[in-house]
Amino acid sequence: xxxxxxxxxxxMNNNLFADMLSKxxxxxxxxxxxxxxxxxxxxxxxxxxxxxxxxGKVPPVQNSAKDSRKIHKEHETKCGQFxxxxxxxxxxxxxxxxxxxxxxALILEDRPANLPAKPAEEAQKHRQQYEEMVAQAKKRELKExxxxxxxxxxxxxxxxxxxxxxxxxxxxxxxxxxxVCASRRxxxxxxxxxxPCVRGKxxxxxxxxxxxxxxELFNICLSRAREKWKSLxxxxxxxxxxxxxxxxxxxxxxxxxxTFPNLCIFQQGGPxxxxxxxxLGAYTCYRPDVGYVQGMSFIAAVLILNMDTADAFIAFxxxxxxxxxxxxxxxxxxxxxxxxxxxxxxxxENLPKLFAHFKDNKLTPDIYLIDWIFTLYSKSLPLDLxxxxxxxxxxxxxxxxxxxxxxxxxxxxxILTRMxxxxxxxxxxxxxxxISADELxxxxxxxxxxxxxxxxxxxxxxxxxxxxxxx
Amino acid sequence: xxxxxxxxxxxLVIGSAGTGKSCxxxxxxxxxxxxxxxxxxxxxxxxxxVNVGGKTVKLQIWDTAGQERFRSVTRSYYxxxxxxxxxxxxxxxxxxxxxxNWLTDARxxxxxxxxxxxxxxxxxxxxxxEVTFLEASRFAQENELMFLETSALTGExxxxxxxxxxxxxxxxxxxxxxxxxxxxxxxxxxDASLRQLRQPRGSAAQTKQQCNC
Numbered sequence: 001x002x003x004x005x006x007x008x009x010x011x012m013n014n015n016l017f018a019d020m021l022s023k024x025x026x027x028x029x030x031x032x033x034x035x036x037x038x039x040x041x042x043x044x045x046x047x048x049x050x051x052x053x054x055x056g057k058v059p060p061v062q063n064s065a066k067d068s069r070k071i072h073k074e075h076e077t078k079c080g081q082f083x084x085x086x087x088x089x090x091x092x093x094x095x096x097x098x099x100x101x102x103x104x105a106l107i108l109e110d111r112p113a114n115l116p117a118k119p120a121e122e123a124q125k126h127r128q129q130y131e132e133m134v135a136q137a138k139k140r141e142l143k144e145x146x147x148x149x150x151x152x153x154x155x156x157x158x159x160x161x162x163x164x165x166x167x168x169x170x171x172x173x174x175x176x177x178x179x180v181c182a183s184r185r186x187x188x189x190x191x192x193x194x195x196p197c198v199r200g201k202x203x204x205x206x207x208x209x210x211x212x213x214x215x216e217l218f219n220i221c222l223s224r225a226r227e228k229w230k231s232l233x234x235x236x237x238x239x240x241x242x243x244x245x246x247x248x249x250x251x252x253x254x255x256x257x258x259t260f261p262n263l264c265i266f267q268q269g270g271p272x273x274x275x276x277x278x279x280l281g282a283y284t285c286y287r288p289d290v291g292y293v294q295g296m297s298f299i300a301a302v303l304i305l306n307m308d309t310a311d312a313f314i315a316f317x318x319x320x321x322x323x324x325x326x327x328x329x330x331x332x333x334x335x336x337x338x339x340x341x342x343x344x345x346x347x348x349e350n351l352p353k354l355f356a357h358f359k360d361n362k363l364t365p366d367i368y369l370i371d372w373i374f375t376l377y378s379k380s381l382p383l384d385l386x387x388x389x390x391x392x393x394x395x396x397x398x399x400x401x402x403x404x405x406x407x408x409x410x411x412x413x414x415i416l417t418r419m420x421x422x423x424x425x426x427x428x429x430x431x432x433x434x435i436s437a438d439e440l441x442x443x444x445x446x447x448x449x450x451x452x453x454x455x456x457x458x459x460x461x462x463x464x465x466x467x468x469x470x471x
Numbered sequence: 472x473x474x475x476x477x478x479x480x481x482x483l484v485i486g487s488a489g490t491g492k493s494c495x496x497x498x499x500x501x502x503x504x505x506x507x508x509x510x511x512x513x514x515x516x517x518x519x520x521v522n523v524g525g526k527t528v529k530l531q532i533w534d535t536a537g538q539e540r541f542r543s544v545t546r547s548y549y550x551x552x553x554x555x556x557x558x559x560x561x562x563x564x565x566x567x568x569x570x571x572n573w574l575t576d577a578r579x580x581x582x583x584x585x586x587x588x589x590x591x592x593x594x595x596x597x598x599x600x601e602v603t604f605l606e607a608s609r610f611a612q613e614n615e616l617m618f619l620e621t622s623a624l625t626g627e628x629x630x631x632x633x634x635x636x637x638x639x640x641x642x643x644x645x646x647x648x649x650x651x652x653x654x655x656x657x658x659x660x661x662d663a664s665l666r667q668l669r670q671p672r673g674s675a676a677q678t679k680q681q682c683n684c
Contacts, residue, residue, distance in 0.1 A: 254488065254510075258510045259510075260509075294510055294537075294538045331544060367514060370514070375512055379512065426518070429514070
């Protein structure tokens with residue numbers, strides 16, 4: 001159930017009303033039902049005294065009222081129900097920050113006839129306050145309108161540049177992809193971010209289809225997966241292996257609902273629920289030796305958002321087939337450690353101070369890298385930023401994943417050096433939501449991926465994993 | 472502002488996928504139910520300073536991924552844990568059946584003295600219950616675990632689970648059964664415990680006396 005807020009309006013207190021709204025950071029959306037409840041101990045709504053009324057029709061009338069001191073006291077006790085009472089002066093101050101659009105909808109209203117009227121002086125004061133409020137609101141509205149216009153201009157400019165970029169991609173790059181994909185220009189364009197409208201195509205081409213998966217093969221895998229689902233639920237089997245496989249299908253179901261839950265499109269009943277289910281199910285039939293591993297649903301989901309089902313499956317299977325992804329999704333621990341060791345070589349060279357600090361605090365890279373590498377940042381970075389990491393990753397491969405990790409560490413170098421183990425671990429496993437794309441990419445660009453004249457792949461090879469040497 | 476504390480305990484939250492481990496942690500830290508939660512990949516963290524028996528204890532909590540496949544990874548996080556919440560879902564027998572495996576891992580990989588509390592989570596879904604309270608409490612008794620049924624949704628018994636575990640560890644320290652200075656005990660002295668005041672090893676009774684004053 002959606003938690004809601006209870007707002008009670010008291011005769012004395014337009015300020016309280018404004019104050020509570022600003023405290024609760026609610027944007028007034030009148031059509032969405034303002035007077036709903038949230039606070040646990042909310043008194044019933046009908047208890048609210050008439051006074052300031054939204055879109056009320058009663059014209060302001062002057063009549064004497066309850067002893068104002070008494071009302072004030074009443075207000076204070078009622079205020080107390082909702083948290084700390086604020087002094088009237090503070091309230092007035094906060095009042096100025098009140099949402100203007102909704103303030104203009106406030107209409108000065110008097111006490112109902114069955115109550116004693118306000119004293120003239122008080123009514124006058126209220127009228128004055130009301131006028132001030134409206135004047136302030138109008139001023140703010142004007143300012144906001146200007147701000148909106150500026151924002152619109154910026155957006156238009158951005159859309160235009162995206163449109164231009166899309167044109168470049170569609171007309172100059174995509175038609176002759178294989179001859180230009182390794183060029184400096186395409187590389188630069190990928191670093192700038194691929195426009196969302198061509199992203200799916202670019203990723204598909206860049207990831208390639210080394211596995212030669214056809215749409216037919218996808219359909220065959222999918223129908224096999226469906227047969228399996230139909231035969232569920234299987235009675236409790238004795239041998240653990242079949243139980244494990246069954247658990248894997250169950251786990252897919254469970255995890256789909258826990259994949260980008262805030263987007264509300266992959267959950268049961270959402271438009272992409274079945275698509276995500278299909279891709280993950282088909283993959284367990286395509287690669288039963290790998291099966292479903294947590295983290296896959298995020299990768300599949302990001303692909304689904306950018307291409308149609310069969311193409312998403314092809315990209316998914318090919319992406320997971322890359323050596324780094326295979327190492328992680330097979331949970332080959334020793335091979336994962338090799339990647340972490342190579343990462344640490346570049347970590348130490350690029351950020352020696354932070355590296356030493358992490359060492360002192362026993363903060364090992366697996367703690368944050370596992371989540372980042374498994375989900376290709378789609379869970380840890382804001383989605384649009386994650387897509388931009390993918391834009392380059394699809395071209396450059398696993399090296400860029402580790403370079404991005406160093407970019408993140410570099411971006412937050414100052415904060416991280418000042419925190420202890422637990423705060424760093426918490427920070428890195430739950431990155432800030434307001435990471436600026438430009439800043440992050442500047443930091444990624446500043447990372448040097450050469451160590452003593454050796455490139456990432458060479459350092460990785462040198463780490464001496466027999467598995468890597470064989471391949 | 473830095474909060475001073477007497478001890479720091481490393482805690483684990485372990486158990487099968489979808490049993491509500493991250494939600495328990497979130498409820499304990501934030502005091503509310505995490506509605507839209509992703510599944511954990513690898514490990515996530517939480518920390519909270521609690522007051523137990525007159526001592527300030529900082530809990531450093533490692534919330535691990537639940538999928539069987541991740542065990543080889545999460546196992547490496549067990550070392551040096553002082554306490555653990557072993558979580559199953561009362562509406563899923565499968566998660567209950569997996570407890571023995573989790574328990575073996577915890578006892579062999581963390582410190583042998585690790586204090587474990589069994590948590591039957593999703594207590595609020597009583598209508599879908601597949602594991603009775605009695606059965607689980609018998610299991611707990613046989614395996615020397617503490618036991619609570621919890622609800623990360625309503626918050627019932629969530630704080631109790633963490634506190635109970637912390638209190639038991641603290642009692643063991645005071646009785647001398649646990650030695651915080653032993654390597655891998657999962658316990659560290661906080662800045663509030665003056666190191667000079669500490670007793671030489673083997674004088675547990677004296678330590679206790681001093682703690683009371």
